[in-house]
Amino acid sequence: MTVLAPPPTRVPERSTSAGGRSKSVSWMVLPALAVFVAFGIVPLLGALGLSFTQWDGIGQINPAGLDSWKAVLTEPGLLHALWVTFLVMALSWVFQTPMSLLIGVFLAAHKRYRGLLAVLYFIPLLLSSTAIAITYSALLNPNFGLGAGLGVELLNQDWLGQGNLALGVLIFVVSWQFIPFHSLIYQGGVRQIPTSLYEAAEIDGAGKIRTFFSITLPQLKYTIITSSTLMVVGSLTFFDLIFVLTAGGPGDSTQVLALEMYQLGFKANLMGPASAIAVILVLVGLGLALLLRRLGGGSEADSQLEGV
Amino acid sequence: MERSPISRRTFLSLTAAAGAGAALTACGSSGPGGGSSGGGAANTASYWFLTGQPGEGIRQAAAERFNKANPNNKLQFTAFENDAYKQKIKTAIGAGQAPTLIWGWGGGGLKSYVDAGQVEDLTGWFGENAAVKDKLFPSSFGPATVGGKIYAMPCETVQPIVLYYNKKVFEQAGAQPPQSFEDMMALVPKFKGKGIAPFSLAGKARWTNMMWLEFLLDRIGGASVFQAVFDGQKDAWSDPAVLDMLTKIQTMVKDGAFGKGFSSVDAANNADQALLYTGKAAMMLHGGWTYGSMKNDGGDFVSGGNLGWMNFPPVAGGKGDPSDTVGNPGQYLAISAKATAEQKETAKKFFTTGVLDADETKAWINDGGSVPVVKGTESVLAASPDAAFLKFVYDTSVNAKTFAQSWDQALSPTAAETLLDNIAKLFQNQVSPQQWVTNMNQVIGK
Numbered sequence: 001m002t003v004l005a006p007p008p009t010r011v012p013e014r015s016t017s018a019g020g021r022s023k024s025v026s027w028m029v030l031p032a033l034a035v036f037v038a039f040g041i042v043p044l045l046g047a048l049g050l051s052f053t054q055w056d057g058i059g060q061i062n063p064a065g066l067d068s069w070k071a072v073l074t075e076p077g078l079l080h081a082l083w084v085t086f087l088v089m090a091l092s093w094v095f096q097t098p099m100s101l102l103i104g105v106f107l108a109a110h111k112r113y114r115g116l117l118a119v120l121y122f123i124p125l126l127l128s129s130t131a132i133a134i135t136y137s138a139l140l141n142p143n144f145g146l147g148a149g150l151g152v153e154l155l156n157q158d159w160l161g162q163g164n165l166a167l168g169v170l171i172f173v174v175s176w177q178f179i180p181f182h183s184l185i186y187q188g189g190v191r192q193i194p195t196s197l198y199e200a201a202e203i204d205g206a207g208k209i210r211t212f213f214s215i216t217l218p219q220l221k222y223t224i225i226t227s228s229t230l231m232v233v234g235s236l237t238f239f240d241l242i243f244v245l246t247a248g249g250p251g252d253s254t255q256v257l258a259l260e261m262y263q264l265g266f267k268a269n270l271m272g273p274a275s276a277i278a279v280i281l282v283l284v285g286l287g288l289a290l291l292l293r294r295l296g297g298g299s300e301a302d303s304q305l306e307g308v
Numbered sequence: 309m310e311r312s313p314i315s316r317r318t319f320l321s322l323t324a325a326a327g328a329g330a331a332l333t334a335c336g337s338s339g340p341g342g343g344s345s346g347g348g349a350a351n352t353a354s355y356w357f358l359t360g361q362p363g364e365g366i367r368q369a370a371a372e373r374f375n376k377a378n379p380n381n382k383l384q385f386t387a388f389e390n391d392a393y394k395q396k397i398k399t400a401i402g403a404g405q406a407p408t409l410i411w412g413w414g415g416g417g418l419k420s421y422v423d424a425g426q427v428e429d430l431t432g433w434f435g436e437n438a439a440v441k442d443k444l445f446p447s448s449f450g451p452a453t454v455g456g457k458i459y460a461m462p463c464e465t466v467q468p469i470v471l472y473y474n475k476k477v478f479e480q481a482g483a484q485p486p487q488s489f490e491d492m493m494a495l496v497p498k499f500k501g502k503g504i505a506p507f508s509l510a511g512k513a514r515w516t517n518m519m520w521l522e523f524l525l526d527r528i529g530g531a532s533v534f535q536a537v538f539d540g541q542k543d544a545w546s547d548p549a550v551l552d553m554l555t556k557i558q559t560m561v562k563d564g565a566f567g568k569g570f571s572s573v574d575a576a577n578n579a580d581q582a583l584l585y586t587g588k589a590a591m592m593l594h595g596g597w598t599y600g601s602m603k604n605d606g607g608d609f610v611s612g613g614n615l616g617w618m619n620f621p622p623v624a625g626g627k628g629d630p631s632d633t634v635g636n637p638g639q640y641l642a643i644s645a646k647a648t649a650e651q652k653e654t655a656k657k658f659f660t661t662g663v664l665d666a667d668e669t670k671a672w673i674n675d676g677g678s679v680p681v682v683k684g685t686e687s688v689l690a691a692s693p694d695a696a697f698l699k700f701v702y703d704t705s706v707n708a709k710t711f712a713q714s715w716d717q718a719l720s721p722t723a724a725e726t727l728l729d730n731i732a733k734l735f736q737n738q739v740s741p742q743q744w745v746t747n748m749n750q751v752i753g754k
Contacts, residue, residue: 056420056424056721056722057398057399057402058398058401058402058420058421058424058426059402059420059423059424059425059426060424137572137574138577140572141569141572141573141574141579142568142569142572142573143567143568143569143573143579143582143583143588144579144582158568158569158571158572159572160512160571160572161511161569161570161571161572162571163736166572246512247512249512249514249571249732249736250511250512250571250572250732250735250736251732251733251735251736251738251739252729252732252733252738253736253738263725263729264725266395266398267721267724267725268721268722268724268725268726269398269420269720269721269722270722
């Protein structure tokens with residue numbers, strides 16, 4: 001799980017020998033490209049095409065011009081689903097990033113007990129989203145769940161039955177599942193920071209907290225961007241856990257865009273509008289990924305080890 | 309929904325099926341040249357059905373009996389889990405890969421297949437084989453009929469929705485079973501005061517909420533109100549009975565009639581039934597199929613005579629016939645239009661000699677705890693251990709002036725999805741009754 005840019009020593013080498021060497025290995029991109037085109041680009045074009053048709057998934061595909069787009073864009077449900085999607089994205093980022101950063105830094109130190117903890121932290125990531133969702137909905141059941149079982153009134157809320165509570169539970173469960181993954185990224189990132197920086201800081205008399213903010217955090221800039229991109233784009237298409245945990249409910253309180261797309265396409269048999277939403281999802285995802293790269297500043301060839 | 313313990317009989321039939329499956333695979337893999345080997349794959353009809361006991365075992369046994377009796381016209385069957393099946397069948401039909409026999413719930417789903425020209429018109433066939441048609445409940449043909457033509461054979465069981473109550477809880481509270489909707493509402497504060505949910509409702513599954521709307525609308529405005537919606541009349545939801553019904557529902561929610569946290573109760577794990585048989589709820593409006601699962605899961609709740617049941621009581625001043633009921637008038641088998649002539653022949657042979665034969669009928673009653681859509685089963689029903697409940701279901705189904713199909717099955721998939729969405733919002737107060745009517749009027753006839 002190396003997420004860092006290549007070491008700076010190779011950068012000049014690559015730029016000087018751009019002609020001969022990169023040409024000879026360019027064919028190596030072909031297998032990946034073929035898979036990407038077959039399973040990424042072609043379905044995307046298919047969805048784009050379908051968004052201009054009327055199709056119920058069973059009968060004939062009829063061209064319908066902009067009907068689906070008009071239907072989707074004028075439907076108040078879309079704005080609501082977009083809002084919920086962004087809310088889930090933002091809240092889970094706000095919650096997950098500091099947590100996984102701290103855990104990652106903590107786990108990066110080479111201590112045996114931390115290695116054991118790392119394994120324990122990693123467990124939620126090994127479970128399937130569906131299993132997690134079923135378990136949590138059983139635990140949070142107001143009549144037969146944890147609160148009722150232990151007789152603790154504080155735990156016995158209508159967790160999944162009230163809009164804001166359900167959203168909060170959702171963010172919590174998503175974070176619980178994915179913090180281990182992002183911790184792992186940060187752990188790798190921290191281990192790449194040269195120890196000489198820390199030694200220098202120590203000589204200068206910097207404390208632990210000062211070292212964290214002045215060395216660890218700036219050095220993890222690209223790791224943070226990578227992790228955030230995965231989080232943000234991932235939460236756009238987040239589906240399985242929400243589908244099983246709340247199914248968009250109560251009412252439409254947790255109805256995210258991906259769920260809306262599924263229900264339109266496969267429940268309501270409206271493949272046209274569902275494809276239009278799929279295209280919107282792709283555009284939003286691409287836009288956000290580009291934006292995050294911009295935020296990183298500079299080009300990818302920039303050295304990450306500034307000042308070394 | 310694998311809740312029944314695997315009995316020895318089921319186990320044996322499963323092993324037998326595994327053997328039969330292997331034999332069929334062997335048959336199929338003999339390739340195009342294998343026609344000489346007795347069976348011949350050309351007239352082997354494929355048949356998909358649902359998993360989940362006791363239905364799965366009964367469906368399988370019926371298909372195996374047919375295969376044994378007809379070595380030259382075999383069925384090749386595959387079982388799917390409920391939700392997986394719904395997706396799979398739609399995709400398969402869309403891709404022209406449908407099985408010969410298309411199992412389903414009739415109504416709006418069947419209509420979408422008919423509109424796409426994917427299923428056979430069976431009107432003529434039923435005309436020639438009047439005996440097959442006359443054997444079945446006439447009411448079961450409603451959801452099989454699209455535009456006056458019959459496109460599917462009713463099969464399996466009839467499942468009206470029933471108002472269940474826990475007799476023990478009623479006794480403890482000193483309450484009498486309600487005679488009217490007003491009685492039901494009068495019971496709400498009584499049970500709430502004792503910390504018992506008046507009605508158990510799995511509000512997370514949207515269709516469970518829908519059952520309340522179906523019965524209330526029928527009792528208030530009569531069967532004609534939903535019929536107008538079904539017929540696609542413009543603004544049919546604007547009937548004043550609809551507003552009255554929606555307002556009553558929201559009042560019930562506000563008064564806590566469905567108990568604490570009903571919107572996070574899930575029907576998929578039968579938590580709503582558990583509330584009733586553990587005495588945490590007093591009443592429950594639910595499908596006839598829950599009798600069997602409560603019998604399985606509820607210990608001695610059902611066998612001890614603690615479960616009471618009735619048809620939904622009338623609403624004061626309402627126009628609806630109190631004998632009316634709602635639910636599934638049957639399940640349905642359609643024949644794929646893409647099947648070969650030989651396969652269609654096999655399928656039709658299955659309709660005449662296999663579907664709901666004497667053995668299958670008996671199995672549905674004794675093992676399934678349900679009433680098959682076949683006439684003249686009174687004596688078998690009376691001999692069953694669940695005779696009292698089965699007689700009630702039989703009488704309700706036969707005597708109903710109108711046996712309406714569940715709304716989400718009757719309407720087109722597009723309208724049904726909007727309906728379920730708006731029902732979920734109604735129970736959360738996220739939509740007003742007036743707005744609900746406006747939203748629903750927009751999808752009439754779609």
